[in-house]
Amino acid sequence: MGVNEPGSSTAVAITNIVKRYGIGDASVLALNDVSLEIQDNEFFTLLGPSGCGKTTLLRIIAGFEQVTAGVVHLYGEEIEQLPANKRPVNTVFQQYALFPHMSVLENIAFGLRMLGKGKAEIESRAKQMLDLVQLGGFADRRPAQLSGGQQQRVALARALAPAPKVLLLDEPLSALDLKLRQAMRVELKQIQEDTGITFVFVTHDQEEALTMSDRIAVMSSGELQQIGTAHEVYEEPRNKFVAGFIGETNLLDVTVEEVRADAAMCRVGDGAPIACSVAGNTTKGARGHISIRPERMSVSKPKRGDKLTGIVDRLVYLGTDTQCLLHLDNGTEITVRAQNAHESTLGVGPGDRAALNIDAGAARLLVD
């Protein structure tokens, strides 16, 4: 198959990848049967806690690690036998790995030089990249003379300069402070859209993943948990891990009362049945959990007939929101968030009895 032929819109295809470091008892299973497809021109994010195998997967695509089993295709071509320096893929390393003995411009020109491009082309392309990352005046500096944010930009420009088919970014923003990180998110996304290069972005920061990605692959302990858009992984988590890792959530034990085409009626304790969207298959009478986001619930003074009630433990003022920690009568701890937008008050204070109200469509049933 040809590279980049029209119609082959899959940039990277990972099929049943297993990666085991070491042998015997001391071995670590870093990736366990991971399959996913990354589309051409996509901003694709690998999201998961530290140690879940994100870097390993990235290094497999880059060609720095051999798979134990499985295949990797790049634009339809199997790249197993291709060494790192023959793959049209560039990496922005977590610690940038800028060459300390070269100037900023020489760093950016390195890839082009290795590709054997002409002097004039190298020069103009490197300058163009410098401008792209807004470091026009820093061409002759050494990396050690730059701030962390500037080094990060140089690393980005260096990796983009040879116009790779796929750009791999390993937690590139994690060493920056919050303000800079937020600004870089927007800028990275902009650069991805402008260049049209497929980005594979690794992060453990769910907010980062949600703000930039076209699609997110959520990983945990070497296994893929869910792939979807930001909206999908947040609103329709497939399991408890995804629900808990992306954003905050509350889990309530439920019994399934009734199963419909795309929803289920579930009962919390002896309360009224709640309509839930369902991840996977379930049957009547099954036990499970529902996940409800803190912002999709409210507390109020209890009225007669309210079944979901408890005692307010604490109110925490968070600026834009107020967080209410509620201790339900059945023992479950619940977090509710209310916006401080209006003059409204929660109407309850610490130690008061309160009723918990769940917004329509807010509950999602997770089958274990």
Place this chain on the structure above:
Amino acid sequence: MAAPGSDIRRYPGFLPITILCLVMLYAPLIIVMIYSFNDSRSITSWGGFSLRWYEEVFFGLEAAKFKVAALNSLFIAVMAGITSTVLATAAALAMIRGGSFRGKPASFALINLPLMVPEIVTAVATLIFFSTIGFTRGVATILVAHIVFCIPFAYLPIAARLQGIESVYEQAAMDLYASRAQAFWQVLMPLMLPGIISGFLLAFIISLDDFIITNFVKGAGVETLPTAIFGAVKQGIKPNIMALSTLMLLISVIFVTISYFVGKSGAKSSQ
């Protein structure tokens, strides 16, 4: 800053012990340096300032002998320094970048053995070795012996430097389409260079002032500076020996200083 309790200056007797150590170490050197400028022939009484002994070193009766010895020393030190540095660099690359291979601890021990074995033992063993294989003793035997015992001295700074260079730099180079050779020569080598220069300078100095092994393996009539000085001293210490010693000390100090600054600038640029 050190916590007040652990400040070394608070230990009783610190000052006298320090002074004693410094005097023991440096008083002889300072005396030699001072008396190398003595106008008198005596090595115990001061007869005014003069440079006559330096003149004697370069133009006196023994000047020719010292000149040959000095050239021998220089030639051997440069060649032994270069060769052992190349070997030590290869060894460091294998030990630190070569992954784990069978016999790695043994290789490490082997490389560093000359540091542990008493020099006189090495000297005798080397002499026996050369006699057994029927090698004519001369500059070549000295050179071979020097290369061998200089390797660990060159190895130490090179290995230390390489250990501090994360392999992500080479990976970044390969990621940017460099071949293995290009990644080595254009990225790893420049980063290792301060360590390699330090290693070379150390090996050079160690070779330059070696006496014991040289004295065993040199052929009759072949002299290096240290053996020539020893030969001259056997006939009584003359102030020109002090002048010569002072010159050698000066060269050593210059080289060690260069080595120090090269190491320091290397550490700075790699941050």
